[in-house]
Amino acid sequence: MGSIANKNELKIIARELRLDILEATTKAESGHLSSSFSSVEILTALFFNGILRYRSDEPLWPERDRFIMSKGHAAPLLYAVLAKAGYFSRDELWRLRQAGSPVQGHPILGCMPGVEATTGSLGQGISLAIGHILGARLIKKDFSAYVLIGDGECQAGQIWESAMAAAHYQMQELIVILDYNKFQEMGPISREMGLEPLTEKWQSFGWYTQEVDGHDVQKISAALKTLQEVKEKPSILIAHTVKGKGISFVEKDFTWHGRAIKDPEQYEMAKKEILCG
Amino acid sequence: MRLGEHAGLKDSKPLRDIFGEALLDVVRDNPKVVVLDGDLGNSTKTELVRKAFPERSFNIGIAESNLVCIGAGMAGVGLIPWITSFSSFLLCNAYDQIRLSVAMSKINAKILGSHGGITLGKDGPTQMGIEDLALVGGFPTMVILVPCDPASMRAAVRAATDYEGPVWLRSSRYAMPEVYSQDLDFVIGKANTVREGNDLTIIANGLMVAAGLDAAAELADEGIEARVIDMHTLRPMDVEAIVSAAKETGAIVTAEEHLLHGGFGSNIARVVAENCPVPMRFVGLEDTYVESGDPDELLKKYHLTSGDIENMAREVLAEKRKAK
Incomplete structure (x- = not known):
């Protein structure tokens, strides 16, 4: 179960997650550092501020809330969070992307405890969550499903197939969080394949929408608590974030998507910024 | 001369009808089985289940990607989903979803690829599954079953449901004559x-x-x-x-x-x-x-x-x- 930490503790958790992601991706010499960094506070709120119900010592606890990392390229963040939540030893993080290691480049169901879905081809997470909830309704289990999607991911047709279905099933148990960092691999989303008006799109599909500063753990937590009370419709929290948040030279350069920091000087600089942030 | 006549095989009804009946049997016997449909239940014959067990039948609509992943998600609470549609639509619209969310995840889902082969006939090549089994072959974790007659279809539906892991089952519109008596020995992987x-x-x-x-x-x-x-x-x-x-x-x-x-x-x-x-x-x-x-x-x-x-x-x- 995610314990409720105080404000300072949450800040420390977010910082430690960033340090772990930095170290894991640098050791692996690859991995999506910047896409992981934009979601750090979102998952900090979810896992460490009493939102998500889970038991890391019983990963398949039937009543657990589901968390599905639909933007699978943020795997380094997912692993760092799961390790911190106690699903497995932090040492596993240093085996990221190594042959013979279960810590796969993108999450694979069954490889690591706490990983609820195989993702990495974008667009599948909400549909999977709908399946979990439809199943839960049938077998009379009462849990919620949380899905983290990316903004570029909203270009995928399946997102809108699942958006339609979740509204059809009046899925109040479903909360999607959109990491809206405004960049996709090839550049700014508005330039490459625009999504706006995005909030209106979700609303027109029958969703309850709310927007939030995606780097403010308290505000994210408060918003998620509001969304938990929404009745008879699914909800989405559109979290405005900064890609690479916490490392100035990564924030300024979208080409860091999918790249790790390999240069020792840059690594030290990044570490210093995270520690001082 | 009709198919099976020279060999003295008895005529039967379309294989898809047998599938529908067999599926209804396993739904009746096993409360964990649920059926997902891509709005083709009257063609694949899952409509039989829908009539008898509406609460365990889900028409996800004409959205195969969503269909496959919702089915996969239902396996995540311990249910046994039968994900059903024409093989051509499932494989061509949702290959990625089957690959990640079913095959790579090794989940306990069953997929019916109906209207395999050319004998759906008049609807033409857009609906035919002439490449279905080659495509399913690309899922290394998936069992692939191709029944040849009513008895083997019934046995295959049961065996697939009982098997722990992903299974693909090919069905057809064609009325395949009776190759087997009802008590055939059907074991997955044993010809x-x-x-x-x-x-x-x-x-x-x-x-x-x-x-x-x-x-x-x-x-x-x-x-x-x-x-x-x-x-x-x-x-x-x-x-x-x-x-x-x-x-x-x-x-x-x-x-x-x-x-x-x-x-x-x-x-x-x-x-x-x-x-x-x-x-x-x-x-x-x-x-x-x-x-x-x-x-x-x-x-x-x-x-x-x-x-x-x-x-x-x-x-x-x-x-x-x-x-x-």
């Missing part, structure tokens, strides 16, 4: 010899099993005794049955209602080449899309009849004799 013989072996699946038996009956009139094997499981393949056939009969004809390119004949040829090379011939679709038409006319036009198997049998026997 059935449906006719004994030692001059050559015909290895077939789906409706080509009945065609193979017709061909064997015709060849018997000429004094040729063909073994006929129903290879109802494509993965895992019954290597032993293939190797025994090669060793004991010295010649093999494969027959499938599927493209030859990527078809099961080529997989059997690999096993034969590795273990006991013998002359082989292959009955199946050459590189082409098939057109609309009466199913039996199409089978004739595209060389998927007992006569085509017989011709290949004579060829392969001539080659076998020459080699001696």
Whole structure:
């Protein structure tokens, strides 16, 4: 179960997650550092501020809330969070992307405890969550499903197939969080394949929408608590974030998507910024 | 002459009807089974379940990607989803979803790929699954079942449901005659010899099993005794049955209602080449899309009849004799 930490503790958790992601991706010499960094506070709120119900010592606890990392390229963040939540030893993080290691480049169901879905081809997470909830309704289990999607991911047709279905099933148990960092691999989303008006799109599909500063753990937590009370419709929290948040030279350069920091000087600089942030 | 007539096989109703009945049986017997439909329940015959168990039937609509992943998600609470649609739509619209959320995740989901082959007939090539099994072959963790008649369809639905892991089941509109009695021995991965013989072996699946038996009956009139094997499981393949056939009969004809390119004949040829090379011939679709038409006319036009198997049998026997 995610314990409720105080404000300072949450800040420390977010910082430690960033340090772990930095170290894991640098050791692996690859991995999506910047896409992981934009979601750090979102998952900090979810896992460490009493939102998500889970038991890391019983990963398949039937009543657990589901968390599905639909933007699978943020795997380094997912692993760092799961390790911190106690699903497995932090040492596993240093085996990221190594042959013979279960810590796969993108999450694979069954490889690591706490990983609820195989993702990495974008667009599948909400549909999977709908399946979990439809199943839960049938077998009379009462849990919620949380899905983290990316903004570029909203270009995928399946997102809108699942958006339609979740509204059809009046899925109040479903909360999607959109990491809206405004960049996709090839550049700014508005330039490459625009999504706006995005909030209106979700609303027109029958969703309850709310927007939030995606780097403010308290505000994210408060918003998620509001969304938990929404009745008879699914909800989405559109979290405005900064890609690479916490490392100035990564924030300024979208080409860091999918790249790790390999240069020792840059690594030290990044570490210093995270520690001082 | 109708399919199976020469072999003395009894006529039956369309295989999809049998599927619907068999699925209803497992839904009735096993409370964990749920059925997901891509708005084709009246064609795949899952409508039988929907009528009897509406709360365990889900029409996800015309959105196969969503359909597959919702089914996969339901497996995540311990249910056993049967994800159903035409094979062409599932594979062509949701290959990615089957790959990640079912096959790579090794979840306990069952997929019905209906309207496999060309014998859906008049709806034409957009609906036909002529490449379905080649595509399913790309999921290394998936069991692939191709029943050939009512009894084997019933057994396959039950075996697939009981098996722990992803399974693909091919169904068809065609009325396949009765190859088996009701008490057949159906084991996943274990091919059935449906006719004994030692001059050559015909290895077939789906409706080509009945065609193979017709061909064997015709060849018997000429004094040729063909073994006929129903290879109802494509993965895992019954290597032993293939190797025994090669060793004991010295010649093999494969027959499938599927493209030859990527078809099961080529997989059997690999096993034969590795273990006991013998002359082989292959009955199946050459590189082409098939057109609309009466199913039996199409089978004739595209060389998927007992006569085509017989011709290949004579060829392969001539080659076998020459080699001696």
